[in-house]
Amino acid sequence: MRKGLLVTEAAPRSPAAVRAKLTDVAALAGVSVGTASKALSGGGRMRPETRQRVLDAVEELGFRPNQLAQSLHTGRSWTVGLMTTDGIGRFSTPVLLGAEDALGAGKISVLLCDTRGDAIREQHHLRNLMERRVDGIIVTGRRTDPRGPLAGVDAVPIVYALSPSTDPADTSVVSDDRGGARLAMEHLLSTGRTRIAHLTGPEHHAAARDRARHAVEHLERASLGLATGRVHYGEWSEAWGRRAAEAVLRTAPDTDAFFCGNDQIARGAADALRERGVSVPGDIAVVGYDNWDTMALACRPPLTTIDMDLAEIGRIAALRLLEAIDSGPAPGVHTVPCRLVVRESS
Amino acid sequence: MRKGLLVTEAAPRSPAAVRAKLTDVAALAGVSVGTASKALSGGGRMRPETRQRVLDAVEELGFRPNQLAQSLHTGRSWTVGLMTTDGIGRFSTPVLLGAEDALGAGKISVLLCDTRGDAIREQHHLRNLMERRVDGIIVTGRRTDPRGPLAGVDAVPIVYALSPSTDPADTSVVSDDRGGARLAMEHLLSTGRTRIAHLTGPEHHAAARDRARHAVEHLERASLGLATGRVHYGEWSEAWGRRAAEAVLRTAPDTDAFFCGNDQIARGAADALRERGVSVPGDIAVVGYDNWDTMALACRPPLTTIDMDLAEIGRIAALRLLEAIDSGPAPGVHTVPCRLVVRESS
Numbered sequence: 001m002r003k004g005l006l007v008t009e010a011a012p013r014s015p016a017a018v019r020a021k022l023t024d025v026a027a028l029a030g031v032s033v034g035t036a037s038k039a040l041s042g043g044g045r046m047r048p049e050t051r052q053r054v055l056d057a058v059e060e061l062g063f064r065p066n067q068l069a070q071s072l073h074t075g076r077s078w079t080v081g082l083m084t085t086d087g088i089g090r091f092s093t094p095v096l097l098g099a100e101d102a103l104g105a106g107k108i109s110v111l112l113c114d115t116r117g118d119a120i121r122e123q124h125h126l127r128n129l130m131e132r133r134v135d136g137i138i139v140t141g142r143r144t145d146p147r148g149p150l151a152g153v154d155a156v157p158i159v160y161a162l163s164p165s166t167d168p169a170d171t172s173v174v175s176d177d178r179g180g181a182r183l184a185m186e187h188l189l190s191t192g193r194t195r196i197a198h199l200t201g202p203e204h205h206a207a208a209r210d211r212a213r214h215a216v217e218h219l220e221r222a223s224l225g226l227a228t229g230r231v232h233y234g235e236w237s238e239a240w241g242r243r244a245a246e247a248v249l250r251t252a253p254d255t256d257a258f259f260c261g262n263d264q265i266a267r268g269a270a271d272a273l274r275e276r277g278v279s280v281p282g283d284i285a286v287v288g289y290d291n292w293d294t295m296a297l298a299c300r301p302p303l304t305t306i307d308m309d310l311a312e313i314g315r316i317a318a319l320r321l322l323e324a325i326d327s328g329p330a331p332g333v334h335t336v337p338c339r340l341v342v343r344e345s346s
Numbered sequence: 347m348r349k350g351l352l353v354t355e356a357a358p359r360s361p362a363a364v365r366a367k368l369t370d371v372a373a374l375a376g377v378s379v380g381t382a383s384k385a386l387s388g389g390g391r392m393r394p395e396t397r398q399r400v401l402d403a404v405e406e407l408g409f410r411p412n413q414l415a416q417s418l419h420t421g422r423s424w425t426v427g428l429m430t431t432d433g434i435g436r437f438s439t440p441v442l443l444g445a446e447d448a449l450g451a452g453k454i455s456v457l458l459c460d461t462r463g464d465a466i467r468e469q470h471h472l473r474n475l476m477e478r479r480v481d482g483i484i485v486t487g488r489r490t491d492p493r494g495p496l497a498g499v500d501a502v503p504i505v506y507a508l509s510p511s512t513d514p515a516d517t518s519v520v521s522d523d524r525g526g527a528r529l530a531m532e533h534l535l536s537t538g539r540t541r542i543a544h545l546t547g548p549e550h551h552a553a554a555r556d557r558a559r560h561a562v563e564h565l566e567r568a569s570l571g572l573a574t575g576r577v578h579y580g581e582w583s584e585a586w587g588r589r590a591a592e593a594v595l596r597t598a599p600d601t602d603a604f605f606c607g608n609d610q611i612a613r614g615a616a617d618a619l620r621e622r623g624v625s626v627p628g629d630i631a632v633v634g635y636d637n638w639d640t641m642a643l644a645c646r647p648p649l650t651t652i653d654m655d656l657a658e659i660g661r662i663a664a665l666r667l668l669e670a671i672d673s674g675p676a677p678g679v680h681t682v683p684c685r686l687v688v689r690e691s692s
Contacts, residue, residue: 079478082458089439097435097460104459109474112428112458113450114443128455238644264644294640298584298610 020061028057080321081129083113083122083150085141085163090292091310095140095161098314106322108135117141126152136321139163140314144175145206157324161317162310164333171324172333173317175308177207180338181214184259184287184306187340193257193285195227199244199269200261201236208233208261211289215259227255236261241268249276256284257346263288263295263305270299270345285346291339301344312336366407374403426667427475429459429468429496431487431509436638437656441486441507444660452668454481463487472498482667485509486660490521491552503670507663508656510679517670518679519663521654523553526684527560530605530633530652533686539603539631541573545590545615546607547582554579554607557635561605573601582607587614595622602630603692609634609641609651616645616691631692637685647690658682 026036031050039046039054057063080103084092100110111134113125129137136156141147141163149167150158157171164172188196198215201208212231219225228251234240241260245268248255260266266288273280280286280301288296291307313336323330372382377396385392385400403409426449430438446456457480459471475483482502487493487509495513496504503517510518534542544561547554558577565571574597580586587606591614594601606612612634619626626632626647634642637653659682669676 079457089435089443093435093439096458100458100460104471104474107474109478110458111425112442112446112456114446125450128450128453132455264640268644294610298614 020063022063024061025054025057025063028061029053076135076325077133078107079109079111079132079134080318081111081113081125081134081137083115083125083129083137083139085115085117085122085139085147089142091142091162092140094310095314095317098311099138099140099161099318100314101311102315102318103322108322122150123152126150130156135325138314138317138321139165140317143205143207144177144210157321157329159317159321159324161313169331171320171329171331173313173320174333174335175310175313176335176337177210178214179335180289180306180308181211181259182218183338183340184289185215185218187304187342187346188257188259188285188287189222189224191285191346194224195252195255196224196257196259197227197232197248197252197255198259198261199232199234199241199248199265201234201265203231203233205236211261227252227257234265236264238264238268238271241265241270242272243268245269245272246276249278258284258286260286260288263290263292263299263303266303266305266345267295267299270301270303274300281344281346287346291341296341296343299345304343304346305341307339307341309336309339366409368409370407371400371403371409374407375399422481423479424453425455425457425478425480426664427457427459427471427480427483429461429471429475429483429485431461431463431468431485431493435488437488437508438486440656441660441663444657445484445486445507445664446660447657448661448664449668454668468496469498472496476502481671484660484663484667485511486663489551489553490523490556503667503675505663505667505670507659515677517666517675517677519659519666520679520681521656521659522681522683523556524560525681526635526652526654527557527605528564529684529686530635531561531564533650533688533692534603534605534631534633535568535570537631537692540570541598541601542570542603542605543573543578543594543598543601544605544607545578545580545587545594545611547580547586547611549577549579551582557607573598573603580611582610584610584614584617587611587616588618589614591615591618592622595624604630604632606632606634609636609638609645609649612649612651612691613641613645616647616649620646627690627692633692637687642687642689645691650689650692651687653685653687655682655685 022036023033026033029036031054036054039051082096082099103110115122115125134156137158138161139150139158140161143163145163146166147163149165149170160170160172164174198212200212203209228248232244234244258269260269266286270280270286273284278284288303288305291305296303296305316334316336368382369379372379375382377400381392382400385397428442428445449456457475461468461471480502483504484507485496485504486507489509492512493509495511495516506516506518510520544558546558549555574594578590580590604615606615612632616626616632619630624630634649634651637651642649642651662680662682
């Protein structure tokens with residue numbers, strides 16, 4: 001990095017360019033450094049002409065205030081840590097981007113930390129974030145299961161997104177799994193389906209358990225039960241979707257709808273049905289969960305599915321964090337509603 | 347955020363806890379603030395017992411040095427901007443995580459900026475990164491097409507990852523598309539295939555054009571040509587893979603292998619073949635590109651494919667950036683080799 005010359009907005013890529021300093025601004029405006037600083041911060045009393053001379057000098061020199069120096073002064077770093085435990089990123093990426101969008105609008109920058117689910121990496125990142133005096137932290141992951149609160153945080157606001165904290169004194173923003181299951185059930189019932197099977201992921205995942213429970217509760221309110229009398233727990237994969245669909249057809253051949261815990265299972269089920277000559281949605285409607293475009297659009301036919309609006313979860317988490325930074329924490333769990341996306345499979 | 351009390355490592359989540367200051371450390375150690383500072387920075391002459399007293403006080407009070415103040419002192423912020431133009435993230439996420447991993451090992455934090463392919467957002471983020479005095483910037487995106495250099499950067503090193511810069515004076519780290527195509531062709535030829543068709547994405551994408559050109563060159567060295575006499579350009583989708591596979595079977599029914607420009611096309615092709623009763627790999631071998639696990643593993647049969655090692659591209663970009671920060675830029679294009687991942691489709 002070369003130093004020593006001024007940079008202007010007009011010639012920004014000059015290889016020898018370097019930043020103007022506040023002393024350069026003060027010299028050009030013919031004021032003291034203290035006055036230049038006050039003119040920029042908007043504080044202090046001075047004649048409008050003086051302030052204007054400083055602003056003109058800033059413009060002419062392409063001066064950019066030093067955020068680090070400002071942060072030391074204000075006690076705020078205008079940075080937020082975004083910590084994800086999700087190395088793969090299908091779920092956490094939209095959450096991160098939604099949060100980054102909301103924070104960026106408020107001139108806050110995002111320090112990205114990927115813990116890869118490792119407690120030692122989490123502590124390393126956390127220590128680093130504390131040393132950098134972040135104003136707050138958003139924690140997210142790929143699972144909806146509650147997680148333990150971050151340990152070792154000194155009085156910095158934290159918001160948990162998608163994976164809520166187990167501590168009720170923390171602030172969490174989660175997806176409304178109950179509402180998502182209800183939307184799927186209402187849609188199937190309203191289109192005349194009454195013999196609905198449910199294929200989903202592993203029973204030890206909250207996402208699988210919660211959606212199944214809420215689906216069953218909704219059916220019971222309509223005096224119905226699941227077509228096969230039970231939930232088909234398995235894996236979040238197409239292969240499981242295919243196997244489970246075959247099992248349902250053997251047990252309850254009059255099934256007229258599959259509600260699936262994710263889009264991969266739904267796509268596997270739709271493939272198995274097509275290969276057996278069962279029409280989707282003519283004979284059996286299929287509804288997925290996630291609105292993962294790669295799966296939902298490539299499915300034959302394209303999938304009706306539940307969209308958790310992960311970017312909105314990130315956005316709300318960012319807004320809650322900004323509130324906590326300004327006015328102190330607001331403990332509790334905030335749920336973000338799901339949307340039903342109707343395509344040709346139902 | 348509440349202030350006024352000390353925090354120690356032993357009771358880190360106390361809600362009223364706040365950070366110890368250097369003055370607290372100095373007071374407990376019975377030295378001046380200047381001596382405490384020198385003891386921590388390792389500089390200055392002092393008796394070992396004095397330094398130890400300061401370190402003991404640091405330990406006891408859970409003192410953490412203020413990174414902001416250190417940055418003002420050293421002129422380095424120990425932060426790097428990671429700018430991505432990829433709102434969806436399938437390609438840029440592994441690159442980002444690879445870079446974050448390499449930088450984090452060097453105690454450098456990553457400021458995440460998503461430009462969503464928008465020039466105004468790019469300038470906004472860039473201004474912000476400059477104000478924060480980042481030590482360098484990594485730019486990545488979802489396409490392998492060259493992109494224009496970042497405008498408005500004041501003498502900060504930049505490395506372009508995956509999408510190279512059009513300016514040969516810049517530093518870029520890209521995937522070896524020639525090597526990837528060669529690996530696929532060598533594999534197919536070595537397993538006895540000689541009538542190879544090529545299905546790929548849009549011709550205006552460099553990834554499609556480059557892989558096709560290198561595949562054809564490699565066939566020509568073996569005195570062979572493409573089975574249908576031409577490249578089947580289309581979309582990066584399963585639907586295109588199915589349509590293109592049908593077209594190939596009509597034109598050149600004796601085709602014995604499909605090399606596909608991505609895994610989605612390969613999966614679509616494999617589906618079309620299976621549904622026509624053509625055995626994969628018995629009659630026709632299928633090779634994809636990307637090693638996107640969702641596609642490659644869910645394909646029936648699981649796909650042989652080319653892995654670009656996107657995390658390694660991110661890691662190398664980070665190492666190149668660290669070199670540039672320390673010793674000045676090293677212009678040029680660095681290519682990261684691909685790996686052949688053999689599964690059941692070939």
